[in-house]
Structures are given as structure tokens and as C-alpha cells.
Amino acid sequence: MFEAYSEAEAAHSTFEPHSIMRYALPASWTEDGFSTGFNTALLSKDKRFIREQYT
Numbered sequence: 001m002f003e004a005y006s007e008a009e010a011a012h013s014t015f016e017p018h019s020i021m022r023y024a025l026p027a028s029w030t031e032d033g034f035s036t037g038f039n040t041a042l043l044s045k046d047k048r049f050i051r052e053q054y055t
Contacts, residue, residue, distance in 0.1 A: 011049075011053055013045065013049050016043065016045055016046075017036075018039055018043060019039060019043055019045065019046050020039045020040065020041065020042050020043070020046050021039075021046065022036060022039055023036075024036055024037055024038045
């Protein structure tokens with residue numbers, strides 16, 4: 001659907017399943033019933049990444 005950015009073009013960190021940046025995904029959107037809930041708290045890793053982007 002969209003062309004992915006290369007690693008060199010995107011600001012990112014390693015995947016963290018409890019990060020607030022992992023958006024909720026309802027089971028009705030997947031073929032196998034997989035779903036994720038809402039993460040509502042900023043982890044120290046989230047805060048560090050945000051700080052690095054805005055300093």
C-alpha cells in the first residue's frame with residue numbers, strides 16, 4: 001500500500017511490544033483473530049527516543 005522508508009531515512013528504535021507507539025489492533029482487522037490492546041503508559045525507552053528527536 002505504501003512504500004516503506006529505508007532504515008537510513010527513518011528515525012526508529014528496536015521494537016518494544018509495550019511501547020505507547022504500538023497501536024491497538026482489533027481482531028476484526030486480521031484474518032486469524034490476532035489483536036493487540038492499547039498501551040497507555042510512556043516507557044523510559046519511549047521518553048528517551050522522544051527526547052532524542054526533539055533536542
